[in-house]
Amino acid sequence: MLKRSLLVLVLPLALLGISPASASVKASDIIQRAVEGFVRPAYAGLHDHAQALAKAMHKLCEAPSQAGLDAARVEFSATVYAWSSAEIIGFGPIKENNRLERMLYWPDRKGLGLKQVQAVLAARDALATDPAQLAGKSIAMQGLGALEFVLYGDGADALAGKDDPYRCAYGAAVAGNIETIAGEVADAWNKPDGFAALWANPGPQNPLYRDGNEAVTELVGVFINELEMVRDVRLKGFLGAKPDADKPKQAIYWRSQNTTNSLAGNLAGIDALFQVSKLGDALPEDARWMAQSIHIQLTNGVSTAKSVQGPIDKALADPALREKLEHLRLITSSLSTLVGTRLTAEFGLTAGFSSLDGD
Incomplete structure (x- = not known):
């Protein structure tokens, strides 16, 4: 890292x-x-995009379709851009509680994070579909890199149908975790005594x-x-x-x-x-x-x-x-x-x- x-x-x-x-x-x-x-608007904007991404993921899971998958991917790209702007402030609240690494585990030169994401998809760990539980798991399983694989990696096309509800549920949990992290950081920057x-x-x-x-x-x-x-x-x-x-x-x-x-x-x-x-x-x-x-x-x-x-x-x-x-x-x-x-x-x-x- x-x-x-x-x-x-x-x-x-x-x-x-x-x-x-x-x-x-x-x-x-x-x-x-x-x-x-800059700092407050950037992290507030990230939180807004993360909220939209989480909503798009939940909508996709509730009613799988190609249009829903496309919409989730659009929100993912928008969130990536918002994060890329905000992440230049890599100190302060984003450094607390491993938030920076939890938001983006990269580079992953040895593919350790990828293997963990693939493993959880194969094992269908129920705890990984709960954002609160997911937040306590490996940092590589809960951020933008993990969600990218869910939405674009091998087997992602199944999200447009009803054949792989676990993958969508896990993706929704990751999106929810991203939303939570973004919200925590935005709130921390806004604290009068923070x-x-x-x-x-x-x-x-x-x-x-x-x-x-x-x-x-x-x-x-x-x-x-x-x-x-x-x-x-x-x-x-x-x-x-x-x-x-x-x-x-x-x-x-x-x-x-x-x-x-x-x-x-x-x-x-x-x-x-x-x-x-x-x-x-x-x-x-x-x-x-x-x-x-x-x-x-x-x-x-x-x-x-x-x-x-x-x-x-x-x-x-x-x-x-x-x-x-x-x-x-x-x-x-x-x-x-x-x-x-x-x-x-x-x-x-x-x-x-x-x-x-x-x-």
């Missing part, structure tokens, strides 16, 4: 261009904008953020870490240096054809967070072009990802579509350099970390 190691950055007051006395206040403004303008208050109000007595520098460093780390995640883990995980090195079945959401939909959601989330936080306004005036360049490149990245449709193996086999994926790799590499090197240099950041550590 992917592990995010500690981000070690030294953030000087020059970042905010203000005096020490007002540093935490200005940092609070940046973080408050990030929370109110994590958001700690992040936006740094101080000597704060157990997580002792000053404004640490609070803003957390935000800067999102952009650095998530861009590297998109480039090095999600994209390069299946896109080889040459076509014969491609690994389409290592692509996230390859069964549901949501690989590029997910990448677009990641980049759209990063762009939205960067814009609403107005972090770029803290740049020296002669370096403000960076903020605009970051926005333009993220927008181009989203458009490029969305332009690659259909099965990822066929996209990789199509020279024109593969060229678009190569272009997306160039965009993410350029963004990683712009944000992780040039932006941090302007802010006087000292980076001494490996932001992503995969096993």
Whole structure:
């Protein structure tokens, strides 16, 4: 599983261009904008989509049909995009109670999660059809990856008929679990005295953020870490240096054809967070072009990802579509350099970390 190691950055007051006395206040403004303008809406939106997905699954189980299956798949794709945008905030409430891994167990290079999902479908474990009971089982059995296999894996077409009611019941339980997790995280971010208050109000007595520098460093780390995640883990995980090195079945959401939909959601989330936080306004005036360049490149990245449709193996086999994926790799590499090197240099950041550590 992917592990995010500690981000070690030294953030000087020059970042905010203000005096020490007002540093935490200005940092609070940046973080408050990030929370109110992106984090809360993103997780609220995820919860809304998860609710719609759960309803679609229950409707499918009650009255199996191809139209019902198609509707559930549409809601699944919408939920994947919503999650892909929200998941860039991979700290705070989503890290509690293994919610992050329960929502998405990936990468699963050894296929352990897949085997567990296949095993529960074969064994028809009644407990796995109860969302409350499912929440206590293996993390690999209760999130988006598990539901993707239910809806798109071997035997999924049976959901359109009445031959495999257990598969649908299990899928509905997984969808219900996803809805519960999304709701818990959304509620936690909205608590007046919860994590958001700690992040936006740094101080000597704060157990997580002792000053404004640490609070803003957390935000800067999102952009650095998530861009590297998109480039090095999600994209390069299946896109080889040459076509014969491609690994389409290592692509996230390859069964549901949501690989590029997910990448677009990641980049759209990063762009939205960067814009609403107005972090770029803290740049020296002669370096403000960076903020605009970051926005333009993220927008181009989203458009490029969305332009690659259909099965990822066929996209990789199509020279024109593969060229678009190569272009997306160039965009993410350029963004990683712009944000992780040039932006941090302007802010006087000292980076001494490996932001992503995969096993």
